[in-house]
Amino acid sequence: MADLSAAEGDRPPFGAARPDVVPYISCWSSEHRPPGLVVTRGAGIAYDDEGPYERDDLGVLWKRIGYSPGKGRPEFGKVHFLRQRRAMRKLLCQICGGPSDRGPEGTLWLVGEDAEDPELRKPGYVTTHPPLCVPCAVTSVGVCPHLRTRYLALRVRTFALTGVHGALYRPDGLFPVAYSAEGASFGSRRLSWVLATQLVMEFGEFTVVDLDAEHAAHRKRTEARHRIFGEGPTRAPR
Numbered sequence: 001m002a003d004l005s006a007a008e009g010d011r012p013p014f015g016a017a018r019p020d021v022v023p024y025i026s027c028w029s030s031e032h033r034p035p036g037l038v039v040t041r042g043a044g045i046a047y048d049d050e051g052p053y054e055r056d057d058l059g060v061l062w063k064r065i066g067y068s069p070g071k072g073r074p075e076f077g078k079v080h081f082l083r084q085r086r087a088m089r090k091l092l093c094q095i096c097g098g099p100s101d102r103g104p105e106g107t108l109w110l111v112g113e114d115a116e117d118p119e120l121r122k123p124g125y126v127t128t129h130p131p132l133c134v135p136c137a138v139t140s141v142g143v144c145p146h147l148r149t150r151y152l153a154l155r156v157r158t159f160a161l162t163g164v165h166g167a168l169y170r171p172d173g174l175f176p177v178a179y180s181a182e183g184a185s186f187g188s189r190r191l192s193w194v195l196a197t198q199l200v201m202e203f204g205e206f207t208v209v210d211l212d213a214e215h216a217a218h219r220k221r222t223e224a225r226h227r228i229f230g231e232g233p234t235r236a237p238r
């Protein structure tokens with residue numbers, strides 16, 4: 001499995017170079033992680049005081065986290081579990097939270113690989129990073145330490161959510177023990193033993209594209225739209 005180092009949602013900090021750009025999926029200092037005692041229940045884990053919204057529609061238990069984006073300080077290196085989940089499900093841009101760029105060639109993703117990387121050529125390349133819109137992709141490769149040294153822009157035509165990443169537990173009496181940070185695929189027996197922190201997307205067919213060319217095409221499209229619909233741009237196309 002590639003690109004699954006983000007066990008607790010930690011990522012290389014984004015904000016050092018552009019403190020004004022706070023990614024949609026970043027945590028804020030006001031978003032505390034409420035305590036939650038994990039217990040064994042049936043053939044899996046549960047919170048001892050579990051509420052109705054602690055699991056997703058597949059019954060996966062998610063790590064608790066507060067929700068107050070914009071309050072406090074941005075914590076650039078930490079991914080907010082629920083915004084990452086929302087961005088992956090709705091294919092939102094991980095930086096601005098708007099729609100990611102989707103077209104006939106596929107949805108735009110950036111990966112921290114180089115073109116020769118064999119991981120990328122194996123079937124079932126997975127990522128916990130949501131897609132992007134073109135302007136945010138251009139910003140990201142300039143300021144994100146994870147991507148500044150190497151990145152590939154991909155147009156991904158087929159993809160599917162195939163599992164979650166999080167803390168894997170094993171039974172040990174009443175209180176299960178977290179022993180590893182790993183992925184658990186949907187349908188696997190592991191799924192009921194994972195405390196999820198991120199959704200995992202698997203790529204099928206994709207093409208490596210040139211981000212500068214994507215950016216030029218995006219600017220053309222935006223300018224044409226302004227001409228046709230007479231919209232004065234609220235800001236110059238980035």
Ligand SMILES: [Zn+2]
Binds near residue numbers: 093136137
């Ligand atoms: Zn964006």
